[in-house]
Amino acid sequence: MSMFCFQCQEAAGGRGCSVRGVCGKTPVEAKLQDLLIYALKGMAVYTSLLRPSGNVEERIDYFTLNSLFMTITNSNFDDETLYEQVRTAVEIRDELKEVCDEKGLVPDKKYDHLMASAKDFKDKDEVLGALAEKAGVMRNNNEDIRSLKEMITYGLKGMSAYTEHAYHLGYKNPEISAFIEKALLAIEDYFISAEDLVALTLEAGKFGAEAMALLDKANTETYGHPEITKVNIGVGKNPGILISGHDLRDMEQLLEQTQGTGIDVYTHSEMLPANSYPAFKKYDHFIGNYGSSWWHQTKDFVSFNGPILFTSNCIVPSRGTDLPYKSRVFTTNSCGLAGCTHIAKDPEGKKDFSAVIEAAKKCSAPVEIESGEIIGGFAHNQVLALADKVVDAVKSGAIKKFVVMAGCDARMQDRKYYEEFAKALPKDTVILTAGCAKYRYNKLDLGDIGGIPRVLDAGQCNDSYSLAVIAMKLQEVFGLDDINDLPIAYNIAWYEQKAVIVLLALLYLGVKNIHLGPTLPAFLSPNVASVLVDKFGIAGITDVENDMKIFGIN
Structure with missing residues (x-):
């Protein structure tokens, strides 16, 4: 092996x-x-x-x-x-x-x-x-101990990603680093019990929620609360730079350095929500979003023509043949691709993107692959501003169910399920989403309910925290003792380790009966999976028609 x-x-x-x-x-x-x-x-x-x-x-x-x-x-x-x-x-x-x-x-x-x-x-x-x-x-020879230790490890990876982005904006929580240290050592304790590892898993959820809250604070205090925004998905006439990943500090520096250069800036995949932050709207050369979720990059990047800046994960490497756009790829932060230029920060945390800008000047403008607009900006502050309208719609029966369809997209064919599920939802349901899973349905014409769009996009995967805040606020408004009594179903697509920490955070916050797909994690042993099923109601998905019945949607 x-x-x-x-x-x-x-x-x-x-x-x-x-x-x-x-x-x-x-x-x-x-x-x-x-x-x-x-x-x-x-x-x-x-x-x-x-x-x-x-x-x-x-x-x-x-x-x-x-x-x-x-x-x-x-x-x-x-x-x-x-x-x-x-x-x-x-x-x-x-x-x-x-x-x-x-x-x-x-x-x-x-x-x-x-x-x-x-x-x-x-x-x-x-x-x-x-x-x-x-x-x-x-x-680790014991399958169940291995399963628990790896789940904690993957939670730490996701937690670290969100905490690092907050660090770049000057927001820190040393208690998160202390927990990561504690968990890394616990994983290497050969005598630790399964019970202690289960407790540590839930503690990881606690610090995962704190990491997402920290990043939410960093992003919103620095760039303002996201607001309802119609995002252009067409193109301009100038050469462009496509920024992908999650790091908003990189977005800010790129916009500052490209101002007045004749170069336009576009977001890709998980950077789409940057279009909804007030601080970025002052830049006339910030055109909108280009393309779709991360795994479409092998097509999107070819037609874009200009350089691509990766600020975090979501890279698709070469699969035996050279990527035709590889000479135009730049990386920064934790990500890297052999043969591509990596841009490091100076001691003050600043980056020089002049190499990216100069590369863009030699490129043609992007080829238009679609036109129109998509709507975003429904993070917790914006949705809570609409709380009265949302509550009235629930009380009147205009909204009968919210379905959380947050998480990740990926290339496997079975993920078409999420598009079909969104299409099949009755018109009295609202989708709450965050992360790149939304690309399966955010360009569909699903309409609205009394002016409330049927797809409320909270932002990046870390903005799943917003969805939790919204749920807790609704619980308070409706005077419910248990968050699970809300008319909310959880049908979440997962792909990598940031989704793992989001799941653990939701479990820590008391959310139960979450359905994960398209498959349950391979790192879950049968016994550990059984514990998650028995204690938290974790389940997989089946087919659209059957899952509608399971979720009580008709």
Whole structure:
């Protein structure tokens, strides 16, 4: 077995990728990502000793967040970058060890297996051999313990992604970093019980909710609350830059630096919600959104003609043939693609996008692939401003059900289910969405209910927090003791690890009877899946007609 990975919904055969990732990840990249997490655990051994006295530098917490983000599906496909990140993690670990030695702080011997010598990491081939086996998923022989530990690991990855974006805007919560450290060590405790791991899973949900709340605060206090916005999906006449991913600080800097250059800016996939933030509307060269969800990029990027800036995960790498637009791809933050230019930030957190701008000047304007508008901006502040209207519609029976169809899109054919489900919903139902799952139905003409659009798009995947806020507010307005008594059904599509932390956050907030699809996670053992079913009502999906009955929609 050259690799093993089952962290995303597209795990081969519904079990795991053992030759090459369906995402395009090579065995080398897979092993280096496993080793990076292994090295982070070694760092955590020492930061856990230093944190009580306040001796953990912010740069170290950020390094951990950034490294975990690198291991998310479709984030980093550059093995040299991953290898250097592993080596840097080991160097930091040894720096921290020296500080602990000076202070007389001695780690627990149960973590000795995390202390491979820095010399062992100097030869890449050796690192990818025996050492990688120590870090691989299958190192845990107990299927249920492995399942719980991996679910927590994937939750940490999603949590780190949201926390890193908040960091870029100057918003930090050291308690989140302390929990990540605690969880990384718990995962490496060979004597921890399944009961303790279940408790840790729910605690991950708590900090996942805090990470999303932190990012929501960072985004809205910096750029204003999203507002109802009609987003142009056509094109202008100038050359353009297409920005993809999730990082709004990068969006801001790109817009600032392209002003007056004759270059237009467009969003792609998960960056679509940037169109609804008031701070970005002042830029006349911010044209709108181009294309669809992340996996359509192999077609969208060709017709766009201009450079593409990836600010986070959602990269589709080459699958045996060169990508025709690869010379136009730029990456930043945690993401990377071998052979593409990576743009780093300076010590003040600023980035120079001049190389992207100069590349755009040599390109043709985008080819128009569609025209018209789509509507967005229904984050919690905007929806709560319409609360009276929404409540009246529910009380009058005009709205009988809300269906949360948040989450991820992906390329597998069975995801057409979500488009068919949206089309089949009766006209007295409203879809609440966030994340790129919306691309399955956000361009359909589903109409409105008394002026309330039938698709309320809260934003990016992290804005699933908005959906939770909306649900809690409705619970309060209707005077319900239990959030699950609301007329809300949860039919969520998942793909990668940010969806995992969103799920854990919803469970922590008390939401039950969530349906996940198109398949349940491969990392759930039968026994762990059974616990989730019995305790939280987690279920999969079947077909549209049957699921309508299950959700009580008619």
